[in-house]
Amino acid sequence: MASAKPIGLRIRMYQVGFGDCFLLSFEYGQALDDGRKERHVLIDFGSTSMGGRLSSLNQIAKLIRDHAQGKIDVIVVTHRHRDHLSAFGDKQIAKLLVDPGYPKLVIRSWTEDPDLDRGARGPAAAGTGIAPSATRGNARDTEVAIGPKSRRFMRTLGSAETFTTGLFEKIRKSPPNSLAAEASGLAEDQLKNEDAVNQLKAWGDAGKPAYLHYGMRSGIESVVPGIRTRVLGPPTVDQHEAVKSQRESDPDEFWMIYNQLLGNLTRTDLIGPAHGKRGLPASTESAAHAGAHDDVSGVAPDPAETDAPDSAGAFGPVGPVRWLTDRMGRQQLNSLYRIVRILDGVLNNTSVILLFDVDASGKRIRLLFGGDAQIENWEYALKRTRNRALLREVDVYKVGHHGSRNATPRTLFNLWKPRSKSDPRWALLSTKPGVHGKSPATAVPRETLVAALDTSMTLRSTNLLADRVPYVELHADLRAGKAFQEVSVPPIPTRARKRSSEP
Amino acid sequence: MQERLRYFPMTIIARDPLVTNQASTNGDQPILRAVIQVPASRLEPGPRGPRFHVVGFDASRRTLDRPARLAPMRGDSAGWDYRDRFAKADDRTLLRDPAFHAQNVYAIAARTLGFFETALGRPVPWAFGSSQLYLVPRAFAEANAYYSDDDRALLFGYFNSQASGRIMTCLAHDIVAHETTHAILDGLRRRFDTPGLPDQAGFHEGFADLVALLSILSARESIQAVLGDPGQARVRADRLTFDGLRSSVLFTIGRQFGNALHLNRGDGLRRSIDQEPTTAWKDLRNPEWAEPHRRGEILVAAVIRTYLHMWTNRLIPIVGAGTIDRGRASEEGATAAKHLLNMVIRAIDYCPPVEFELADFLTAIVASEHEVNPDDEYGYVEALKEGFRSFGIEVQGAPDWVAPPTGWPTYRDFSYASLRSDPDETFRFIWDHARFLGIDPAYYLHVENVRPAVRTGPRGFVVSETVVDYVQELILSRADLDKLAQPTKPGDPPFTLPSTEIIPDKTKLKLWGGGTIIFDEFGAVKYQRFKRLDDWSRQQRRLQYLVDRGLWDTKGRLGFSLGVPLGQRFAEFHHQSPNLAEEW
Known part of the structure; x- marks a missing residue:
């Protein structure tokens, strides 16, 4: 069956609001070795805020079940943000999605490899990196790719997770539309998602897991014959240091300090007294607060003579000093918010970037899926001439990070020359406005990018789908070498609704 | 006592x-x-x-x-008897x-x-x-x-x-x-943070860097400590050339901070002096230069490179046997820095309060120096003009000197004392002389500041002035602007905004105009730097830039505000990614 080639390719982008969920279905003219005539690759399945008047991911899961008949061959989870994997944490959905024996292959980023313990302390393994194990056996250059810097980075991620979890606990359920709510949402997206991670691990153990970084073979070809894939990201930290961001270069200190600082701050410090009662139990807060100042060794100057807060936790005498200290909690929250944003970027940059290459009667069709990869991830692939040549001819681009300002590098975008109307380049954008980014400059999706995509490509965005239309579908007849055609999708009929909760 | x-x-x-x-x-x-x-x-x-x-x-x-x-x-002199307890x-x-x-x-x-x-x-x-x-x-x-x-x-x-x-x-x-x-x-210049022309956003950063660098350079100790071998009283002259000094830490902003962040080890946060002269920054289609921070660096590069030329030129006459006295070399550097620092600060008063561009700054320097230092004995103005010219920035025509007109303006019935301090009196003056000043009274006009200024030129004579700045504002829909913005002269290019798909007809737009008027010591108007509100070509350029950069506010309007949360404008400014040119 090695010579089998797909004769059709169907891409579905599901309406998951702020999240990603894509199903690639490869259709074959003859039965493959298991008697089936198709192969399915699911790329991400998660949401932090549903859209299109659909209330739950269950509805989407049922559709995916219909579309793949429970036989999803490959599951790709680009990175560990909730909006890309939350559905997998729901046992019902997991059961609905795949029959026993599936998926055959579970693809994740190298940073998710359980053998690289992100909580590990102590000196990083020196020099040689880790030996490729059976589960990573298709790595071509693991030896050099995962070295001491990458291992140190794993520890960073572990400490950073502790930080975001701590922050989230302090500011969850903040008043809507407040800065705290925004920070809380961002922090929540970065929580460990343990249920989902465990499910993926279980699937991987039953089938085969792959933890990818730039330059490895994905292994998809062994499950989906007749196509080619390339892993264009993420680079490991040893391959490309920029992916770890500039500000957390020192995991042992940076996050330790922030974790300690967070211990000093109460919910009231961060979001103000009016909402304090809705925070943690008083005992937890005071325990975290009491005498914690001097724990932060190395950051603070010599203990100065300090004024203690009054019984209400206010600092300084009433008057100009109090006026300022009362306001500084907001600055601190802004500061923490910036740090959560940095970490958000770091996790985005662990996204797997896959380029699918499919033959359509001599013509190449290329699909580019990069999760939420930001510029620092992309740039490693983009600096190579060979990659730029490949990327120039992309037919379908999954718009990075729900259309944010920094996940579609202009260098990439500028590679794409205008195409004819009969054979357009497609941009698939899965997003929901108003969830992230309060200012126009940080809003997701970013208007300027959307306008540019809309002008130069055929853009389909889930936020423009009619109510209850559950997905966008494109189909290409590969035998005829035809371009993708959009398939009309009817809305899900409204039923007497039983409210189900979002996973 | x-x-x-x-x-x-x-x-x-x-x-x-x-x-x-x-x-x-x-x-x-x-x-x-x-x-x-x-x-x-x-x-x-x-x-x-x-x-x-x-x-x-x-x-x-x-x-x-x-x-x-x-x-x-304690006592009557409580708070007055400062003693430097950190001297040792x-x-x-x-x-x-x-x-x-x-x-x-x-x-x-x-x-x-x-x-x-x-x-x-x-x-x-x-x-x-x-x-x-x-x-x-x-x-x-x-x-x-x-x-x-x-x-x-x-x-x-x-x-x-x-x-x-x-x-x-x-x-x-x-x-x-x-x-x-x-x-x-x-x-x-309160309005410099409004969504404006591309140079305006970067000016805050560039100017702050410029003042910081010149402030350090104006302290002799700072220079002296890093010149040549500190154990020697004299420094080899061949090390005190433009190329010999440009790599010095003296020209690095945020050295310790930047190094600690592992940006470019050794380069601190910014080294604008390394920006070679170029006019590429004028092309807004180039994403690197559409980014305001990079444009701010053009200002710093033009001035600081000029500074280094001025300083090294001043050293030539004091070379003896191939070496220069360290103290003297530092003194010359500090003197040149102080002089330039004064010049760039004085120029702020001569800048328009809105719709600012880098050429306005050079024009303001020339106009301001014309008043306080007309003979430009040491050639600072010419050197700065040359420095800016190397980046493609020229003085914008003759500065808007107000020529003595026939019969206008009249100062009869104006109170000189009020003109120097009272916005309403100044408004009345502008109102009465709107035609003379070239201001269209059809648009809302507001006098923002009336401030006295006393300046001293290096030759010792005092220049007393009153600086008045005013702004004009117009809020209208895109459809209204299309009707209003007709070319003012035959042959002018037509007014064209991005399509109505990008800026829908109902979009609210805010346009700005305004100027600075300088009254002389007798209360007579002598200078105006003015950005007409109805300069449609400039307004078109601004709106196009705002659209290209996606600078809509949270209500989907253009030109009102940058939509950044309170108190966070500058925090965000300092926290931007090094890859801004790749962003949208």
């Missing part, structure tokens, strides 16, 4: 804790210090003076230091004593404000109502420092770095001077 001091000599860290005094004779190399003269005033604990109030609050650790007492608080302090004290941190930020901020007040010849207001700006030396644990207008404060963060240890931004002279300049400029 003993006469009170007019200045308090305060010890500060000359550059940042990484720059040590290599000429120390004690065998060690302590942090390089400088003693600067801070205008004397009563100092409450904090310190808290008439313009600055240091509050030792750490929002991350939730601690408030006892306010530093730099002057005894060891490095550990400088690094760890919160009272020194307080003194360091207070002194550098006061010195920076002093530069402006001396150059402009008047007190300089903050943008907010209060006279006192808070300085918070250890505001939070974050690699950031910024001006928060909403909190009336400069907030300095701190962080730890594996390579460099503890980094406190309040101990970096350039960072403190830079942030203070943001606050000062915000008070002088």
Whole structure:
């Protein structure tokens, strides 16, 4: 069956609001070795805020079940943000999605490899990196790719997770539309998602897991014959240091300090007294607060003579000093918010970037899926001439990070020359406005990018789908070498609704 | 009674804790210090003076230091008897004593404000109502420092770095001077943060860098410590050339801070002097140069490269046997820096209050110097013109000198005293002479500031002026603008905005115009720098830029605000990614 080639390719982008969920279905003219005539690759399945008047991911899961008949061959989870994997944490959905024996292959980023313990302390393994194990056996250059810097980075991620979890606990359920709510949402997206991670691990153990970084073979070809894939990201930290961001270069200190600082701050410090009662139990807060100042060794100057807060936790005498200290909690929250944003970027940059290459009667069709990869991830692939040549001819681009300002590098975008109307380049954008980014400059999706995509490509965005239309579908007849055609999708009929909760 | 001091000599860290005094004779190399003269005033604990109030609050650790007492608080002279208790302090004290941190930020901020007040010849207001700006030396644990207008404060963060240890931004002279300049400029040109032409957004950063660099260069100690071999009294002349000096740490902004963040090791945060002359920045289609920070660097590069040429040229006559006296070389550098610093500050008064472009700044320098230093004895103006020219920036025509007209303007029935201080009287003057001044009264006009200025030229004569700035505003829909914006002259290109799909007809737009009028010492108008509201070609350029950069506000309008949360404008500015050119 090695010579089998797909004769059709169907891409579905599901309406998951702020999240990603894509199903690639490869259709074959003859039965493959298991008697089936198709192969399915699911790329991400998660949401932090549903859209299109659909209330739950269950509805989407049922559709995916219909579309793949429970036989999803490959599951790709680009990175560990909730909006890309939350559905997998729901046992019902997991059961609905795949029959026993599936998926055959579970693809994740190298940073998710359980053998690289992100909580590990102590000196990083020196020099040689880790030996490729059976589960990573298709790595071509693991030896050099995962070295001491990458291992140190794993520890960073572990400490950073502790930080975001701590922050989230302090500011969850903040008043809507407040800065705290925004920070809380961002922090929540970065929580460990343990249920989902465990499910993926279980699937991987039953089938085969792959933890990818730039330059490895994905292994998809062994499950989906007749196509080619390339892993264009993420680079490991040893391959490309920029992916770890500039500000957390020192995991042992940076996050330790922030974790300690967070211990000093109460919910009231961060979001103000009016909402304090809705925070943690008083005992937890005071325990975290009491005498914690001097724990932060190395950051603070010599203990100065300090004024203690009054019984209400206010600092300084009433008057100009109090006026300022009362306001500084907001600055601190802004500061923490910036740090959560940095970490958000770091996790985005662990996204797997896959380029699918499919033959359509001599013509190449290329699909580019990069999760939420930001510029620092992309740039490693983009600096190579060979990659730029490949990327120039992309037919379908999954718009990075729900259309944010920094996940579609202009260098990439500028590679794409205008195409004819009969054979357009497609941009698939899965997003929901108003969830992230309060200012126009940080809003997701970013208007300027959307306008540019809309002008130069055929853009389909889930936020423009009619109510209850559950997905966008494109189909290409590969035998005829035809371009993708959009398939009309009817809305899900409204039923007497039983409210189900979002996973 | 003993006469009170007019200045308090305060010890500060000359550059940042990484720059040590290599000429120390004690065998060690302590942090390089400088003693600067801070205008004397009563100092409450904090310190808290008439313009600055240091509050030792750490929002991350939730601690408030006892306010530093730099002057005894007893008796009739309470707060006046400042004594520099850090004159002989060891490095550990400088690094760890919160009272020194307080003194360091207070002194550098006061010195920076002093530069402006001396150059402009008047007190300089903050943008907010209060006279006192808070300085918070250890505001939070974050690699950031910024001006928060909403909190009336400069907030300095701190962080730890594996390579460099503890980094406190309040101990970096350039960072403190830079942030203070943001606050000062915000008070002088409140509208520079409105969504404007592309140069305007970068000007705040560029100008703050420029003042910070020239502030450090104007302190002789800072220069002397890094010239050649500190053990020698003379420096080889071939090391004091443009190319020999440009790589110096003197021209690096945020050295310790930037190095600690592993950006470009050794390069600090920015080294605008390394920007070779280019006109590529004018092409807004080039994403690198559409980015405002990079445009700000053009300003810094043009001035600082000119500075280095001026300095090295001044050294040529004092070369003896292939070497130059270290003290003399430093003195020349400091003198040139002070002179240029005065020039760039004075020019702010001559800049338009809105719709600013880099060419306006050069034009303002030329106009301002024409008044205070008409003979340009040392050729600073010509050198700056040349420096800007190398980046494709020319003086915009003749400065808008107001030629003596026939019969106009009339000063009859105007109160000279009121014209110098009263916005309503000034408005009446503009109203009566709208035609003469070229202002279209159809648009709303508001006099924002009437400020006296007393300037002294190097030759000693006093130039007394009144600086008036006014703005014009127009809020309208895109459809209304399309109807209104007709070419003013035959042959002018038609007014074309991006399609209505991009800017729908109903989109609310805010347009700006405005100018600065300078009245001379007799109350007669002598100069105007004016951006017409109905310059449709400029408005088109601005709106196109705002659309290209996606600078819509949260209500989907253009030209109103940048939509950044309160107090966070400058925080975000300092926190942007190094890949802005790749972003949307």
